[in-house]
Structure formats: C-alpha cells, structure tokens
Amino acid sequence: MASTNSREWRAVCEKFRRAQDLSEIESRKDPENDPFRSKYKARELLKEIYSSLKNIDADESENEDSDCQLDQSAEASAGTAALKAYTGDSRAGLRIAKLGVIDYYLGVNHIETEELSAGEEHLMNCMKFLDKCTVTRENVSLFIQARNQLGILWAGRDETEKAQGFLETAESVYVCYMKEDGEPPLDLVDFFVTEEDAPSQQERIRRFGMAYTHTLYYLAQVYKNLEQFERAGQYCHCTLQRQLKFNQFVPLEWAINAATLSQYYITKSRYMEARHCLAAASVIAGLAGEVPSEAAAKESETECEKREQLRQKSAEISRCWIKYCLNLLQDAKKLLEDNIGELDLDRQEELQRARRNEEEEKERGRKTAILFDSGDTFDSICGLEEKVSCTFPLSFEEARAIFLVGQGHVTQAKEYFEMDGHVTDHIEILQDHSALFKVLAFFEQDLERRCKMHKRRVDMLEPICKDLNAQFYLLICRQLQFELAETFYEMMDLKLAVADKQDQPDSHTIKKFNHLCTASIKYYQMFIDSIRSPEGKFPEKLEDDLLRPALVAKFRVARLQSKIISVNPTTQVENLSQSLESYNFVVQYCEEHPEAKNVVETELELSEEMASLLPIKINRIRSKMASSNIE
Incomplete structure (x- = not known):
C-alpha cells in the first residue's frame, strides 16, 4: 500500500463508520415520504470506499516486489496491522477480503432499500471473492454472513430449497471452523477500523456467535416452510438458547418466540419442554419493564406504546399457558378413559403404580438438553416451572392443580382481550375456559359436582351466544350453539344417571331433567337452523365440515x-x-x-x-x- 498513508486510511475508516451510523441509526429517523434517505447516503459512502480499495489494489500490484516497503505501509495502516495479528495470509488475500466486505454491505444496503436484484448481484460478487480463498480467521465471518443474507433473499422469493443450501453451508462452515480452529475470528468491521477502535476479543466472539445464531434462526424458518417441523423446532430452541447466552435479544420478541415454540412441543406431547419455554417466556417478558437489552434500547417506541405492547404480549403468553394446561389435561383424559369416555378406574390405578423413580430420573436427564440457562433469570424460570406439573394428572387433585393454573391465565388473558374490541379473541378464551371445566369434570366422580362444573360452562357461554350477531359471526355462533347443546346434553345424562339410583324420581328432579332436555334440543335446533338457506330450506347435500356435526345434532x-x-x-x-x-x-x-x-x-x-x-x-x-x- 505504497500510496496509502495513515491519514488516508483513517479517512477510509471514518467513511465506513459514517456509513454504518447512517444505515443502522439515522435511518430510523428518516421521514415516511423519504424512508431510505440515510441508506442511500450510506450506499454512496460504501461506493467511495470500494473505489479507494480498487486504487489501493492497483498501487500495491505495481509495488509487489518491494517487500520492505509493503511491510512499512502495512504497519501504517492500523486496520491491516490488526489483521496481521490474526492471520498469516497474503496481503492479496486481505485486499480480496476487504472488497468482499464492501460488496457484502452494498448487497445488504440494496436489499434493505428493496432493490433485490442489485442486492443479489453484490452478494454474489462477494461470494466470488470468497471462492478465491480458503476459510480462515480473517474471512470466516464474511463466509457465514454472506450466505445468511443470500438465504434470506431466496427464502423471500419462496425459493426455499435454494435458501436451504446457502444456510446449511453457512452452518457447516461455522461448525468446521470451530472444530479445526475455534479462535475468535475477525469481525467484518475489523477491516475498516483504526487500531484503537478495533473490537475486543470478547466482542469478536459475541458477534461471531450471533452470526451463527442468525444462521440457525433462518434455518428454523426454512425447515418450517419445508414442513420439517421436528428440525424447525430444534433449530428454534437452539436459537433462543444462544440469544440468551449472548444477551442479544428483545425481551418481548424473545418471549413470544419461546411461547410459540411451546405450542409446537404441546402438539408432540412434550410437556416438559413446553413448560420450560412458557416459564422462560413469562420471566423474560418481565424484563421488558426493566432495563432493556442492547437490541431493545435501539427501539424508538414511546413509553405508552411499550406498556400497551407489554400488556398484549403478556396476554398472548397467558393464552399459550391456557393451551398448555388444557392439552395436558385432555391428553391425560385420553389415557384414562374407557370405551364410552368415562374414567377407567383400573387403568387409573395401573398408571399410578407405573410411576417409578427411574422415570423421574429419565425426565431430569432430558431436561439438561433444553434448559435456557440465562444467568440471573434461571432461578426465576425454574421457580415458575415448579408451580405447574408437566406429567399427566392421574387424579382429580392433580387435575385440579393444573386447571387452576390455566384458569388463572384465563383471567389474565381476558384483562387485555376484552369483549369490546377483541370479540373473537375473547370468545376463544372463554371457549378454552369452558373446555378446562369440561375436562376437569372427567376426573370428578361425584355426579352432582360434575353437573355443577358443566353449569359453569353454560353460565359463561350462554350470554355470549344470545348477544352475538350471527350475521357477522356465523361460525362462532355455530360453535357456541353446538357446545351449549352438548353441555346441556351431558348434564341431562348425568341427571339421568342420578335418577337411575333413585327408586322414584321426585317432581323437582323430573322438572330439572326435562329442562335440560329441552335446552339441549333448543341449541341443537339453532345449530341445525343456521345451516338452512334464507328461505328456510335445509341443503340437499351437507358440506364436509358440517356433515358430522349436523347429523350428530339430528341424532341427539x-x-x-x-x-x-x-x-x-x-x-x-x-x-x-x-x-x-x-x-x-x-x-x-x-x-x-x-x-x-x-x-x-x-x-x-x-x-x-x-x-x-x-x-x-x-x-x-x-x-x-x-x-x-x-x-
């Protein structure tokens, strides 16, 4: 670099720093009518740096035989001096890497300004530079981040398999590098900072780790789109673990992702993992009201908006807790019921005997692989987990403990999702509450108490069903009508079982029994009538989604x-x-x-x-x- 002195290199570094500030900080303040103003300015600076590097490249080529002179000029460049501490590669390799870095940032810039083809061109130019090099400490981060960006680009074009190829290569590069070298590699900014501004070793480790975390996150999305749900779940969980480890997360965003992952685990009946995700989600969401993390501090929302967002996300996490409790109870019911849907006492006793210490040890062994070990919050997560079981309840007492947790979250969720403004969400929460009572009643052997639980379901659903406008909420009305009809039907069966134990039912019992029959008929008939045409004609052929409900309603x-x-x-x-x-x-x-x-x-x-x-x-x-x- 014979033509480059320290002052000139510092000017290049200053341009790079300015481009970073424009793109990452000042762009958030751009007006709506000119949303990419700062990013366009950053692009021009990056182009100027690219031209400077090309000129430097030409000068160095002319003086390639002057080794001593090259060494002196390299020392004059603080950025190159920093690079030499990490690598023994040729100066030509460093020049290639620098050009690749600028092409990378230009590619990202074009993508962020919605110029995808130009962005792809720059990223592919970066890849061409990298193809000339072996993977080393100086370029491994660029290898990974360029492929990350190309993976995102192709995923956005619904070219999922192409995205998968770039991202899986990025993953393998990271794994191979950590296995064969493992030393903190250079970060992309290392190529364009003065020595005093160079990142610390710890910061390099953190940034490299986060680049890999992004790879895993994008792969999770790719596997989800490819319907490889098991792999998607694994990669999502690993992403969340690493985000906590590197303290690079927005609390509410992280919490919602963890709660969402819990719903996947629930579908696989992996309740220990689901509970851990939900406990972590609840604890980490609480951090949103405290000192924000580095990423969260960059947000520009007002305090009022933050509080409202916190209320909403907390309510959404509560809804995930409701699903956890409900599904855990329902899966336990499937294990315990006989061929007519009643509690099989022999099966219950058999399962209770089967609970052995070795099973508990097995669960503890599994848990070590899924922990979100987040330092100060770890104890809080474990403490919250202890408040609700992750094993199938086998008795009414165990079922009731899970029910009460779910019911507590129903109350919390309804505080945000009120009927006024959140009709659909509010009703779905009520339906889940009703389902919690329904499955709890299965564990109750006292018939009168079971009947009272079903009455609670009627009390919460009937007013909504009466007030809801069927013209705008036809599907919900049908759901409520059918559930109310079923609830009265179950209460009728219970009253019938009670009456069978009596020698002669009294007039009050008969009156109550007839009321339950007519109430059930009423709601089944409302459901059937909702299927009729405006002229009152029943369809000659029922749609597939209505076939069984309609015929079951007629049968009952x-x-x-x-x-x-x-x-x-x-x-x-x-x-x-x-x-x-x-x-x-x-x-x-x-x-x-x-x-x-x-x-x-x-x-x-x-x-x-x-x-x-x-x-x-x-x-x-x-x-x-x-x-x-x-x-």
Missing part, C-alpha cells in the same frame, strides 16, 4: 325428544313422533348419500334401530289411549 335431538318425561300420553306420542322423524332424517340422508355412513357409523346404527322400535312403542301408547277412551 331424536334421543332427547324420546327422553322427555311426561305423564300425558298425548304429549308422549308427540315427543316420540318427533324423535322418530329425527331418526328417520339421519337414516334417509345416509341412504341418499352413502359417503356419510362412515362419518356417523355409530349414530346411523342406533338411528336405524330406533326407527324400527319407536313405531311399535308409539302404537302401544295409542292403543292404551284408545282403550282408556272406550272405558
């Missing part, structure tokens, strides 16, 4: 109509005739549409049986009525 209406207790023979005949009509509807529909038979196989079999028995019963009552009239 038939059963309910036949169960209503009346001492008046005329009323009995009317109820049984209506029941027969509903059973015949199910049978006739399946005859006209054979594809429906497999969808309602059990209901169809019972409907056919009742369609043949009910006429006999109706005729018997009519005969008795006729005999009574003759007498």
